[in-house]
Amino acid sequence: MTSGPREPRETRFAARAYNRGVEPPSVAIASAAIPARIHADREARTVAIEWRDGHATLYDAADLRWLCPCAYCRGEAGLPGWLDSAPTLTAEQTRLVDIALVGQYAVAPTWGDGHHTGYYTFRLLRDRCPCESCRTARASAHPAPTGSRHDEHAPSKEDR
Ligand SMILES: [Zn+2]
Ligand SMILES: [Zn+2]
Secondary structure, rough: OHHHHHHHOOOOOHHHOOOOOOHHHHHHHHHHHHHEEEEEEEOOEEEEEEEEOOOOEEEEEEHHHHOOOOHHHHHOOOOOOOOOHOOOOOOOOOOOOOEEEEEOEEEEEEEEOOOOOOOHHHHHHHHHHOHHHHHHHHHHHHOOOOOOOOOOOOOOOOOO
């Protein structure tokens, strides 16, 4: 007599295994860095991003202003940008007026002072995610270069 219905359920958590911090960034970030939802809250002065992989990012508007990647803020051709001079940002300069989607890859916020030339790519927004787990991941992704010293002048034993 054989009895014993098999349990047909297979629970796999393969998708969960990817967040180990050792995945090739170009591939993993590219697929992860797609927002499912972007919500700018002008009252709270925040920008919330829900990513397709379930991650949630919350930017303070002022922090976002500091990340502005445009040439004016960041500089170009080796010259420092405006933000590099550590200016004191006014309330207007960190006031989020609007945020527009740029193609399929970026958003362009408009600030209270009229500045709107910064295209924040999804990748940038994800790379700079200020949440604690992302910060920790970034810290461990750049290990100190200890223990990897390689001899530049190894003596050649095979001298013919
Ligand atoms: Zn800018
Ligand atoms: Zn994060």
